[in-house]
Amino acid sequence: MEFNFDFREIATATMVLFAVIDILGSVPIIIGLRKKVGHIESEKASIVSSAIMVAFLFVGEEILNLIGIDVYSFAVAGSFIIFFLALEMILGITLYREDEPESASIVPIAFPLIAGAGTLTALLSLRAEYYVENIIVAILINTIFVYLVLKSSKKIEKVLGKNGLNIIRKVFGVILLAIAVKLFAANVNQLF
Template structure:
C-alpha cells in the first residue's frame, strides 16, 4: 500500500475545509452556547466531528452509488453549495441558517456546526480531485484547529474583535469562491461527457 502525500493537495484541502467549517465565524454561536450551558465538550465534539468526516469520506461515494448519483454530479452540486457559502461569507448575508442549538452537547457542535452539510459535500468534492490520504491529513489539521478554537473561543474573540473575525470570514469567502469555480470547471466536463 503506497501513500501519495502531496503538500500542495494537503494545503488546498486544509484551506477548503477551514473555510467551509468556518469555526472562527462560529465563535459568536460557540460563546452563546458556552454562556447558556456553562461548558462545551471540546474534546468530544472534535472527535465525533472527525469520525463523521472520515466516515463520510470513505462511505459517501458508496451511499451515492446506492441512490444512483455519480461523484461528478455530487462534486458539481458541492461546488454550488461552496459557492453560496462563499457568497454568504463575502457579502455578510444569510441565505440559510439552522435554528440555533439549544445546548452545547456533541450534536450541535460536532454536527451541524463542524461536520455540517457543506463540510460533508466538500469532502466528496475534494475526493474527486485529491488523494484520500491528503484529505485525511487536512481533516486532522482542521480538527486540531477546531479543538483549539473551542477551548479558547472567548480569548480569540477578545483578541480579534468583531472586525477581525469579519475580515477573516471575507478573505476565506473569496478563497472559497475561487475553489468553487475550480471544482465546477473540473467536474462539469465529466458530467457532460456522461450525458
C-alpha cells in the first residue's frame, strides 16, 4: 500500500476543516452549554467527532452512489454550502442555525457543532481533490485543536475577547470563501 502524503494538501485540507468547523467561533456556544449543563467531556466530544468525520470520509461516497449522486456533483453542492458558511462568517449574519440543544458532549458538540453538515460536505468535496491520507491527517490535526479549544474555552474567551473572536471568524470566512470558489471551479467542469 502506497501513501501519498503531501504537505500542501494536508495544510489546505486542515485550513478548510478549521474554517468549516469554526471551533473558535463556537466558543460562545460552548461556554453557554457549559453554563447550562455543567461539565463538557472534551475527550469524548473530540474522539466521537473525529470518528464521524473519518467514517463519513470512507462511506460517504458509497452512500452517494447508493442514491445516484457522483462526488463531483456533491463537491459542487458542497462549494455552495461552504460559500454560504463563509458569507455567514464574513457578514456576521445567520442564514441557518438549529435551536440551542439541552445536552452536551456528543450532541450537540461532537455532532452537529464539530462534525456537522458543513464539515461532512467539506470532507467529501476535499475527497474529490485530495488523497484520503492527507485528509485524515487534517482531521487529526483539527481534532487535536478542537480538544484544546474545548478544554480551554474559558481562557480563550478571556484572552481574545468578543472582538478578537469576531476578527478570527472574518479572516477564516474570507479564506473559506476563496476555497469555495476554487472547489466550484475545479469540479464544475466534470459535470458537463
